[in-house]
Amino acid sequence: MTSDTATGAVVLVGCGRLGSAILEGWLATEAVAPADLIILTPSSKPAAEQARGRGATLNPDLFDLARAHVVVLAVKPAMWRAALEPLVAYLSPDALIVSVMAGVQSRDIAALAGRRVIRVMPTTAVAQASGVAALWSADPAGPVVARRLFAPLADVVALDAEDQMDAATAVAGSAPAFLYAFTAALAQAGMEQGLSGEAATRLARGALRSAGAGAGTGEALDALIARIASPGGTTRAGLDAMTEDGGLTRAAEAAVSAAVDQARSLQSLAGSGGIASRFR
Template identity: 85%
Template structure:
């Protein structure tokens, strides 16, 4: 890390889909020097192996955790107590905990660990340093440490309250899957209008990429839409059809509400 936490190690607990994506992002952006990385993973993972080749420690003796400054918890919500508890006696007393887990409250993590906690909800596009991440902490130092780790990988969006994290999880962490599902439905609709499956899928994926580059400009969504949908044109006809019976809004609300409910039940 390039900030005042540069002297401590970053401990990544869990190197699954999200943990690996974060690791790849850190290495490609040089956010964390490999020598300052400690990775704890029960099984071998390509991203961890790559980090180890560059100088990171994998599953070292727990005494190594004394040099920890930030611990990033990236295990499944059901596993976090079992993963964190054995590490606690070995961590630096002032180590900060950054949880990227859905649905686990910072008060629960703080209460078990007796340490300050920040929560971050990133998308796996952090691997390509093009993610988005919601961030919340009641503590400014923990928030800054989390921002230092994630800002090079993602557009970091500060939340006003922790209870907004579940909604942010639905609208960011889960949403790429919702959007892929919509793109698959678009391709399916294209085959209904005579396109081959291969052509429909390539066209719909290409449309997703085009939409992504538009979104990357930061322009307002209604301006991006207006640029494509001229009055009386084909796009406008499609947009009007999607809006007509509220079907699109209902589908989005159903997906977000169900994801929020699931996060709250974890």
């Protein structure tokens, strides 16, 4: 959403891990021109300072929010009401709210904001313009706006229903941590087989990069596995060990199920403090 196509500013509320990752991606790709960015953050963040150095507005008077076309809400789920409520009176009636928060329903945000809501769940790899983002919107304009903001940073995957967002969050948003944990376990297993810690870690990390390169081709996952796992070979033996008695499937199901349950539990958290108290 460069300055020649935008109809107003983009406000980023919150600059924590995910907010900073989004901001870094915008700066790297110029999906949002820095001059069109307004950033609200209660504490100094490197990404926010970098954006300010390139022309973004940091923590302005709230009257400046009247020029906002999109508000990206990137605070912790328990803090969203406290973050958004003080801003609502200053926003244009046509402003779109884009939530990148897990577990907070669009109807609750819309009830407070009185405006249209889009939900997007990106991975932190948007910072390197290599992310993936789940998208849901009941508003026909939502996907257009969301893709302008996130398509330069991520593979944007549209969902059929909002209730799929928690599962999408677990499969995409949380899964990189699951893969890192498995990679760390592979390195540990390599050390137990005699590799040095440095060698095992470098090899495991390299394997993760190699797997990512293969996944980026779009080829079917079964086909990618078959390319490496020859019948009777070492890879096939390892795969058979992992999948014996359904162990690998159970581990994946347990991880996704637990993440989904946690996302749903966040819906009951309201929070009483938050980022917005710094802008009253």
